[in-house]
Amino acid sequence: MxxxxxxxxxxxxxxxxxxxxxxxxxxxxxxxxxxxxxxxxxxxxxxxxxxxxxxxxxxxxxxxxxxxxxxxxxxxxxxxxxxxxxxxAEPLFPGVREALDALAARDGTVLGIATGKSQRGLAHALETHGLRDYFVTLQTADDAPSKPHPEMLRRAMNDTGAGPADTVLIGDTSYDMEMARAAGAHALGVDWGYHAPAMLQAAGAARVLGSFDGLAPALDAIWPARKDRHAAAGGA
Missing domain, CATH: 1.10.150 (DNA polymerase; domain 1)
Known part of the structure; x- marks a missing residue:
């Protein structure tokens, strides 16, 4: 299967x-x-x-x-x-490129962005750092209501065919966490951004990462659990 x-x-x-x-x-x-x-x-x-x-x-x-x-x-x-x-300058946070490389190498995994930036601003940022080719869907404030409205995430799921249970949003603000929750997706916070970890947890983060080193284990904690549930449902 x-x-x-x-x-x-x-x-x-x-x-x-x-x-x-x-x-x-x-x-x-x-x-x-x-x-x-x-x-x-x-x-x-x-x-x-x-x-x-x-x-x-x-x-x-x-x-x-x-x-x-x-x-x-x-x-x-x-x-x-x-x-x-x-x-x-707008530098990448430590570990970004390595994390994207690791995710891009995962079978059946695609990447996207949902941001309050404009399309022009996002395009400039991605081109500056050579990141554009990692992402198959780019959602910005030009295309949908502002976070925490879930439309950007819904559009990303529609672009890729992924369902809410198979989608994870990674962000640094409570707006990100609330958007994911409203869309029925999973949410992971990061502690190096602009809202405190307690705010992220209160808004729905499954966990808050202290570095990108923790991303793969956090995703593995979500997806095997889902696989087990699907198997149990299929055998019922």
């Missing part, structure tokens, strides 16, 4: 790529451009994972929609310009 297709979907910012310095710098530029006070770094990073419009709304809910829209556009422009600064 052929094993079901297994889909591993990654968040991008805070999970694969360390973009915190760029995000904070771009947000400060956008706020400065419109006379808004800069926010604490922790506050800005707390909204990473949301689509940009949702993130700006969460940071400055008191300002009128027209101003929020202008801040959003200023952020996009600042982010584009700041990419040229070498001191604000």
């Amino acid at each position: 052929t094993s079901p297709l297994r889909l591993v979907v990654f968040d991008c910012d805070g999970t694969l790529i360390d973009s915190q310095h760029m995000i904070v710098a771009a947000m400060n530029h956008a706020f400065d451009a419109h006379g808004l006070d800069n926010l604490p770094r922790e506050k800005v990073l707390s909204i990473v994972g949301l689509s940009l419009d949702e993130a700006i709304h969460a940071l400055v809910p008191q300002v009128d929609p027209a101003l929020r829209s202008r801040v959003t556009e200023s952020y996009k422009g600042a982010f584009f310009e700041l990419r040229r600064r070498k001191d604000l």
Whole structure:
């Protein structure tokens, strides 16, 4: 009997790529451009994972929609310009490439991304690090409602034919965990991103990884258990 297709979907910012310095710098530029006070770094990073419009709304809910829209556009422009600064590079987190290589070598496993980035921003990040060929489905804030809405993950499953029980979402925020739970998929958190491990666990993470070395054992703990359940159901 052929094993079901297994889909591993990654968040991008805070999970694969360390973009915190760029995000904070771009947000400060956008706020400065419109006379808004800069926010604490922790506050800005707390909204990473949301689509940009949702993130700006969460940071400055008191300002009128027209101003929020202008801040959003200023952020996009600042982010584009700041990419040229070498001191604000977006490096991969340790172990990313090795983890992707190991997953790509697994039979019946395909990889995807679900991110609050735009398609343009995601394409630039993947091309910069030579990661594009690892992923068969790319879901962004351009294509679906912001996390934690499950549509991005549902689209990834639809693209690949994987079912919710055969899908794992890996991310660093509670928005990721809530998205996976809403889609009926499994969720694994990582502790090197922008939300604390306790928040990830409360939002539904099966476990929180301390490094990419723990990814393979975490996946093996999910999938053999599912295989046993399928076998038991078939024999009933």
